[in-house]
Amino acid sequence: MINNNMIRIGIIGLGYVGLPLAIEFGKKFNVVGFDKNPVRIFDLKSSLDKNKDIKKKQFKQSKKLNFSNNLIDLKKCNIYIIAVPTPITSRKKPKLKYIKEACLDVSSILKKDDIVIFESTVYPGLTEEFCVPILQRKSGLAYNKDFFCGYSPERINPNDKIHRLKNIVKITSGSNNYTANFVDNLYKKIVTVGTFKASSIKVAEAAKVIENTQRDLNIAFVNELSIIFDKLQLNTYEILKAANTKWNFINYQPGLVGGHCIGVDPYYLTCKSKQVGYNPKIILAGRKLNDSMGVYISNKILNKMKMKNIKVNQSKILFMGISFKENCSDFRNSKVFDIIAYFKNKCHSLEVYDPIVDSKEVYKKSKIKLIKYPKKNYYDVILILVRHKFYKKLGVNKIINFAKKNSVIFDLKNLFIKENNYIR
Ligand SMILES: NC(=O)c1ccc[n+]([C@@H]2O[C@H](COP(=O)([O-])OP(=O)(O)OC[C@H]3O[C@@H](n4cnc5c(N)ncnc54)[C@H](O)[C@@H]3O)[C@@H](O)[C@H]2O)c1
Known part of the structure; x- marks a missing residue:
């Protein structure tokens, strides 16, 4: 059992997700921010965030936060939070290299009673089916007896100055009741609007991945509408503006779906779905449409040039x-x-x-x-x-x-x- 004054947090991966988290926790607890990229650590040590998300002043406010790219500095931690990338391969399959490496690193320093919390976006089941066996193997510790896990997905929006870590309800979960409560209380210390304790790690994993999948599909729908309206020589934006005057019309805009969340996360869900014998139709159709928009828009430009x-x-x-x-x-x-x-x-x-x-x-x-x-x-x-x-x-x-x-x-x-x- 870890009591509150013993808490030492190690955050693995200091990108768009890990850095704001390290900054907030570093105001309350001793935190080691760890990243494999030495240049990133060099910058962060001089209070420079190349992502332009965290300002110099915020680094100063986080008095208990230190940065390192030396695994040894994480040894004294008892809570590990993993926020490494979960991209896809060129064949649109989950690329688990980074999360595997992070688990291997943590497994080499894991001790009795430690808690490992995952923040990376994954498919339902990945924490317990993929990460836990790695953590067990090298550490020799038993899951839910010697060490515990949690999953608390990140919902921030890159460079969104309104929806920040502190004012977005945070979903939390744990591998047993005690851990779920512990993880929930931990995040309550930094999230002012509160938390939502999910009934299991899998539920929390699934909730995150469907948030982005829903967004992807909604955009695919308006993208399809824009193709139809182009053919009808109607302005999609004017139509959406008119339709949006109805109380239950959902206001989405057509466009290019890029980045490493919305266009990626649905493939995590569909991968898991295929593993259990269901080939998703709607989700993959939405993905295909959104992925084809670049070429569609290019052709549209080409036609305008010809005209x-x-x-x-x-x-x-x-x-x-x-x-x-x-x-x-x-x-x-x-x-x-x-x-x-x-x-x-x-x-x-x-x-x-x-x-x-x-x-x-x-x-x-x-x-x-x-x-x-x-x-x-x-x-x-x-x-x-x-x-x-x-x-x-x-x-x-x-x-x-x-x-x-x-x-x-x-x-x-x-x-x-x-x-x-x-x-x-
Ligand atoms: N960016 C977002 O807005 C956002 C929002 C919600 C969820 N997520 C999810 O959060 C996770 C992290 O995303 P991000 O945008 O912060 O990624 P990022 O690429 O900005 O940062 C990841 C950091 O992890 C480091 N890293 C990679 N492997 C490592 C390892 N083995 N050990 C230590 N450090 C390692 C990289 O050097 C990098 O600095 C992903 O799963 C993503 O899908 C991102």
Whole structure:
């Protein structure tokens, strides 16, 4: 049994999820924030969060938090919280490499009475069927006798300044009654709006994965509507605005589904579903549709170019936005890359302008060099693909000035909806 004054927390994986968690727990308990990436630890030690989520001031407020990439520093902890990535492979299967490595590391330092809590998004059953055996094997400890587990999924939204860790109800769970209560009380210390104690780890795992799957499907539905309305030459946004005046119409917008949650998590659920003999139909249909939107949008742009007699092979295209969503520096799995890939070898030149993302990181991962600022009267096509506030501030007139007289300006997310007479 761990009493409150003995609590020492080790947080494994300090990305979008792990760092805010470490910051909050570090205000109340001794915390070691551990990450395999030495550069990340170097930055965090000097209070720098490259994700632009945590400010210097917040690092200072977390007085009991230390950072390390040395496993030995985690040895004195008795609560381990794992927040490593759970992506998919190129064949859209769960890639469990990171969670396996984290479990192997923790198993080498696990002691009697320790609790291991998982925050990574997984399929129902992964904690107890995949992680627990790894933890048992190397440590030689018995599950639910010598050590215990919990699962508390993260629901934060990258770079969302309103919905933060502290004000989102946190689902908690544990491997037995005692642990479930312990985990629940632990999170209550940092989540001001309270917690929801699920009846089991599997229930908590399933709840998280369906939240994102539901969102993916709802977006797939409006994406399908936008395809139908395009054919009918109707403006989808105008229709959605009208329909949204009904109290029970759910307001979703069409668009590209990227990032490493919404477009990934449904595959965790469908993988598990297949394992138990059911081949999901609706979930996979939604995924297929959302994954095809990049090519659909590219064809739409191409048609607009043809209508204006703009020759693709002579065209200069400006991409505005490369991150997977608005006002966010995260560009992993951004579907804008699908549109870039479509035009890359077809057009004369292609430039990308996104001041929100880290240009060095983009170059490192994709070999795409971002431009510092667009040229005037230069582009045949301007694609506004991400709803960054920055572009809104820049204003439609400046954007139009980047384009040649005969040009296509494509505003995917209707950022300039009120001024859309200018958008051509
Ligand atoms: N980003 C979100 O908004 C969000 C929201 C809810 C849930 N999630 C889930 O949370 C989990 C983490 O996501 P994230 O966005 O924080 O990922 P991230 O890529 O931002 O951060 C993960 C960190 O873990 C580190 N890491 C990888 N393997 C490690 C290991 N074996 N030991 C120590 N550190 C290791 C990486 O270096 C990286 O810094 C994923 O399962 C994700 O699906 C993310």
